[in-house]
Amino acid sequence: MDTIWKPATSFTLTPHKISVCALIQLYATPSPDTVPFPFSSVSQHNCFAIFLISLIKATDDFVEQSLERLIMQLKAVTGELDMFIAHRLTERLSSLSSADELFNFFAGLQVVFGSNETTNLEDEQISLDTNSILGMFVRRCTLTFNVLSFEEC
Numbered sequence: 001m002d003t004i005w006k007p008a009t010s011f012t013l014t015p016h017k018i019s020v021c022a023l024i025q026l027y028a029t030p031s032p033d034t035v036p037f038p039f040s041s042v043s044q045h046n047c048f049a050i051f052l053i054s055l056i057k058a059t060d061d062f063v064e065q066s067l068e069r070l071i072m073q074l075k076a077v078t079g080e081l082d083m084f085i086a087h088r089l090t091e092r093l094s095s096l097s098s099a100d101e102l103f104n105f106f107a108g109l110q111v112v113f114g115s116n117e118t119t120n121l122e123d124e125q126i127s128l129d130t131n132s133i134l135g136m137f138v139r140r141c142t143l144t145f146n147v148l149s150f151e152e153c
């Protein structure tokens with residue numbers, strides 16, 4: 001008898017989840033153009049992390065928020081950095097205009113995990129644990145993207 005395996009929950013990749021992935025990349029990317037990231041204090045950086053976790057929890061809702069509402073929430077959380085982060089987010093999302101750019105985006109997300117060979121990270125660099133809340137969300141989005149079919153029907 002054939003058994004049909006169905007996942008316990010359905011996880012769909014949406015524009016909102018891609019926006020959250022882009023924010024996680026802004027939070028943790030150790031690239032030279034974002035290090036040191038312009039947070040004025042560690043507590044401000046931690047508040048941004050808590051905001052990201054709240055966004056991940058909110059993705060379980062039936063209706064996800066629009067980009068405009070996300071940017072309004074960013075302004076409330078990040079204070080004086082609101083324009084910088086909102087600009088970087090919209091710039092990043094605007095660059096995703098083709099399937100190839102989406103492939104590059106999700107391939108680039110792996111940078112947030114650092115490398116296994118690198119043990120001496122600079123103080124400003126953040127490396128997410130693959131089993132952390134943010135890390136599992138990025139991995140789940142990447143897996144969902146990799147399962148998508150972009151072939152012609």
